Amino acid sequence: MYPSTEDLLKIRDSKPVDARAFAAVNADPELWAEIKRLAEVKDALQALPMLKPPSEAWVKIAAASESHPVPSSHWLLRGAIAATAALAAILLVMSSSEGPQTPLPSTTVAEVIGPGESGWNIARGLATPTYTSLVAESARLERQLNEIGYKPRLIRAGTATTITGLEDQISLIDAQLMYSRVNGLQPGQAEELQRTRVDLMNALLKVHHAHAQRFGF
Amino acid sequence: METMGTKVPEIDQALVVNACRGNREAHSRLYELCAPMVYTLARRMLTSPAMAEDILQETFIEVIRKIDTYRGDAGFGFWVRRIAVNKCLMHLRSAWSSRRVDMELSDVVCPRTEGKQVEKQIILERALAELPETSRVVVWLHDVEGYTHKEIGQMMSRTTSFSKSQLARAHERLRIILSGECPEDEEQICTPVLKTY
Numbered sequence: 001m002y003p004s005t006e007d008l009l010k011i012r013d014s015k016p017v018d019a020r021a022f023a024a025v026n027a028d029p030e031l032w033a034e035i036k037r038l039a040e041v042k043d044a045l046q047a048l049p050m051l052k053p054p055s056e057a058w059v060k061i062a063a064a065s066e067s068h069p070v071p072s073s074h075w076l077l078r079g080a081i082a083a084t085a086a087l088a089a090i091l092l093v094m095s096s097s098e099g100p101q102t103p104l105p106s107t108t109v110a111e112v113i114g115p116g117e118s119g120w121n122i123a124r125g126l127a128t129p130t131y132t133s134l135v136a137e138s139a140r141l142e143r144q145l146n147e148i149g150y151k152p153r154l155i156r157a158g159t160a161t162t163i164t165g166l167e168d169q170i171s172l173i174d175a176q177l178m179y180s181r182v183n184g185l186q187p188g189q190a191e192e193l194q195r196t197r198v199d200l201m202n203a204l205l206k207v208h209h210a211h212a213q214r215f216g217f
Numbered sequence: 218m219e220t221m222g223t224k225v226p227e228i229d230q231a232l233v234v235n236a237c238r239g240n241r242e243a244h245s246r247l248y249e250l251c252a253p254m255v256y257t258l259a260r261r262m263l264t265s266p267a268m269a270e271d272i273l274q275e276t277f278i279e280v281i282r283k284i285d286t287y288r289g290d291a292g293f294g295f296w297v298r299r300i301a302v303n304k305c306l307m308h309l310r311s312a313w314s315s316r317r318v319d320m321e322l323s324d325v326v327c328p329r330t331e332g333k334q335v336e337k338q339i340i341l342e343r344a345l346a347e348l349p350e351t352s353r354v355v356v357w358l359h360d361v362e363g364y365t366h367k368e369i370g371q372m373m374s375r376t377t378s379f380s381k382s383q384l385a386r387a388h389e390r391l392r393i394i395l396s397g398e399c400p401e402d403e404e405q406i407c408t409p410v411l412k413t414y
Contacts, residue, residue: 005385041388041391042361045360048338048342050224050254051257053253053255053270057252057256058277060274062241062245064278139310142310171311174307
């Protein structure tokens, strides 16, 4: 048995390791040398210097923490939902004015709905998605968004505004989900936020794909 | 938890109590003590100075606003660090954040180190920055900050095995980058990561 890097790292960190892997390491000085090298890299990473934060950062933080009251989770939730509904309406108009759309490259929830259905309805149409499945769907859409290879140099102001709006709304949801870890949410609110996030991600993907198709990517 | 890498400062309980009461000087002092840790952590995980500054600001705004929720079950510095880590992960989860990565290594050199030591650190900084985001985050959280694979898996909404395999991948890539090898199928990891947005 030839030990994997994971096995070598376990030995480096004094964690339990498969006996056969340990025996193989014991019999091979090169593997010990590799473990030593891995330990040296770890030491070198830990020895990297601390960095000085920008000198003016505290002034901005102090000003921001004085001027903005703590946002209410209900306000954020309602804001996000309202914004989603508004953006879904905008996208509906955009999709009808941009002509027929070709399907997205891989199977998504968006593929199985008919033209004219909003993103909001997409998640509603799922068979009672759990919080975990919504998180997974959200992550999958993130990956899909990252995989879009084109880098537009020119973009219409309207499209740019839509993209920025969607991204801002997703940031808002992310912030709200973050705060929820500290403060907690009412039952169902986290699911509602994740569902909204999935809708927004779907909408963002649609915009990017529509733009990519228009420019022949 | 073992303290490594970005040093987690020890914070006096009286200072935390004063900060909880809204004392501005106490807030400022907490910032002075914790800011280098937060900024360093964010720079290592995200590589971008601009994004690291965003994280610094967002973290301390949250620390000040939520300080009354600190329950004292871990050191205050660890509480702050956890907020910063979560914010970094949140940034990385945002699809568009990866498009605004830039890299400036001019301010990464510790003024106390000189010569070859500096050179080695710069090489390591660059190698770390060239790792894929997920691998970089995992290697930093595990090898430097001392989080366990289980904790990392939970923070990233992934499994423990995912964290282990990412750590192994990170070290395999670091080995290639640091040795200057550039196999054909790994060409992308040997190219500069300087990106524009």
